[in-house]
Amino acid sequence: MAVIIIERAKIADFFGTFVESGYVVIEGERIARVGAGAAPEIPGASRIEGQGLLLTPALINAHAHLYSTLVRGMPLRGFSPKSFGQILEQLWWKLDRALDLDAVYLSAFVGGLAHLKRGVSVVFDHHASPAAISGSLFQIKRALSEVGLRADLCYEVTDRGGQRERDLGIAENVAFAKEGVVLGRFSAHFGLHASFTLSDETLEKCRTQAEPLGLGFHSHLAEGKEDPLDALQKYGMRTAERLDLFGILRENSILAHGVQLSQAELELLAERKPTVAHNPRSNMNNAVGTAQVEKMVVRGIPVALGTDGFGCDVLGELLAARLLAHHALGDPTAFNDAVAKRILAQNYTLAEKAFSVPFGKVCPGYAADLVLWDYVPPTPLDAGNILSHLLFANISEGLRPLYVLVAGQIRLAEGKVQGVDEAAIAARAKQKALEIWSKL
Numbered sequence: 067m068a069v070i071i072i073e074r075a076k077i078a079d080f081f082g083t084f085v086e087s088g089y090v091v092i093e094g095e096r097i098a099r100v101g102a103g104a105a106p107e108i109p110g111a112s113r114i115e116g117q118g119l120l121l122t123p124a125l126i127n128a129h130a131h132l133y134s135t136l137v138r139g140m141p142l143r144g145f146s147p148k149s150f151g152q153i154l155e156q157l158w159w160k161l162d163r164a165l166d167l168d169a170v171y172l173s174a175f176v177g178g179l180a181h182l183k184r185g186v187s188v189v190f191d192h193h194a195s196p197a198a199i200s201g202s203l204f205q206i207k208r209a210l211s212e213v214g215l216r217a218d219l220c221y222e223v224t225d226r227g228g229q230r231e232r233d234l235g236i237a238e239n240v241a242f243a244k245e246g247v248v249l250g251r252f253s254a255h256f257g258l259h260a261s262f263t264l265s266d267e268t269l270e271k272c273r274t275q276a277e278p279l280g281l282g283f284h285s286h287l288a289e290g291k292e293d294p295l296d297a298l299q300k301y302g303m304r305t306a307e308r309l310d311l312f313g314i315l316r317e318n319s320i321l322a323h324g325v326q327l328s329q330a331e332l333e334l335l336a337e338r339k340p341t342v343a344h345n346p347r348s349n350m351n352n353a354v355g356t357a358q359v360e361k362m363v364v365r366g367i368p369v370a371l372g373t374d375g376f377g378c379d380v381l382g383e384l385l386a387a388r389l390l391a392h393h394a395l396g397d398p399t400a401f402n403d404a405v406a407k408r409i410l411a412q413n414y415t416l417a418e419k420a421f422s423v424p425f426g427k428v429c430p431g432y433a434a435d436l437v438l439w440d441y442v443p444p445t446p447l448d449a450g451n452i453l454s455h456l457l458f459a460n461i462s463e464g465l466r467p468l469y470v471l472v473a474g475q476i477r478l479a480e481g482k483v484q485g486v487d488e489a490a491i492a493a494r495a496k497q498k499a500l501e502i503w504s505k506l
């Protein structure tokens with residue numbers, strides 16, 4: 067079993083661990099020992115010099131769309147949306163239809179590299195490529211394997227492309243859950259787009275396929291007003307109530323956004339306990355409203371944090387969640403450290419459920435998913451203020467990892483991704499982006 071020793075690092079996590087200068091011994095995929103002072107001598111172990119670096123657990127992105135990576139800088143001809151539905155029609159549903167399997171692979175590769183370089187080791191991705199459905203999740207897996215990330219993948223089933231595409235989407239979820247999962251590396255959810263693009267017949271089919279495999283769902287929920295309006299007009303009930311009829315509000319489901327929810331829906335979510343993935347920057351950008359995160363947390367609804375494809379800066383997203391809550395509620399204490407830590411803890415719980423190893427603490431037995439940040443604190447740092455240090459270092463100096471370990475593997479060293487020719491991948495991605503943009 068490979069042994070790595072990180073020595074002379076400042077060590078902290080969000081849940082109480084703090085060592086001013088100490089070591090971490092990693093055996094295989096887990097942390098074996100943590101201590102203060104000099105590291106033990108272990109013959110054959112690799113050593114990482116941690117002096118001047120801050121060691122923390124790696125971050126988790128609970129809701130991502132890696133396929134959106136190649137949209138950066140794209141000219142938006144005729145883009146003048148007046149609603150969230152029009153943003154989907156005028157941008158995302160055009161883009162996803164232009165993707166072929168090579169574009170799926172390259173966008174996941176570039177997006178995966180970006181996540182790694184922001185200290186993220188696990189991505190819960192939600193994928194759509196309606197002109198290239200079959201095999202798409204396996205292309206994402208191939209790309210992320212080369213980057214060295216862990217990921218939980220799903221394909222978003224929808225009726226918007228007709229019955230054939232719907233059935234291919236269902237089949238892709240099933241195929242990946244059966245053949246793509248690798249213990250500790252790749253896990254699966256059953257992907258759904260959102261209630262307003264899914265018929266009762268389709269939801270029933272999805273339930274029938276997902277249940278025997280024990281899969282939770284990964285779906286959008288009440289992101290914009292389109293979702294509750296559609297559910298009320300067609301089915302006479304609210305979105306979460308409708309999804310509940312098909313067993314979708316399961317404890318192992320991830321429901322992204324949850325912006326347009328009634329009090330009764332919050333009660334229902336509190337009872338069923340699916341995870342709601344909050345994506346504040348995307349919500350602000352799409353002008354869909356403000357999720358009632360603090361109410362959710364108070365009611366015991368598990369809330370996690372995602373980026374929804376709006377970059378991969380999880381620490382920045384957490385700060386945005388705080389700013390949005392304070393702004394929306396007119397209360398500068400609404401989103402305090404306790405709320406932030408509950409949300410971070412839920413991200414780690416999702417990873418633990420997906421990969422069957424505890425995440426989020428620098429303690430023996432925990433996943434060796436670790437980041438060494440290039441950060442020398444200019445003010446005192448301890449167990450109580452680590453969150454404040456990371457959030458404000460991130461926005462003031464642009465916090466960057468020097469090393470990232472994923473499942474005990476060194477994937478980033480001295481700021482360089484290991485075993486990957488980044489320039490060559492960027493060149494291929496740029497060529498592919500040009501090709502896609504010319505189709506739109």
Ligand SMILES: [Zn+2]
Binds near residue numbers: 192322374
């Ligand atoms: Zn999303």
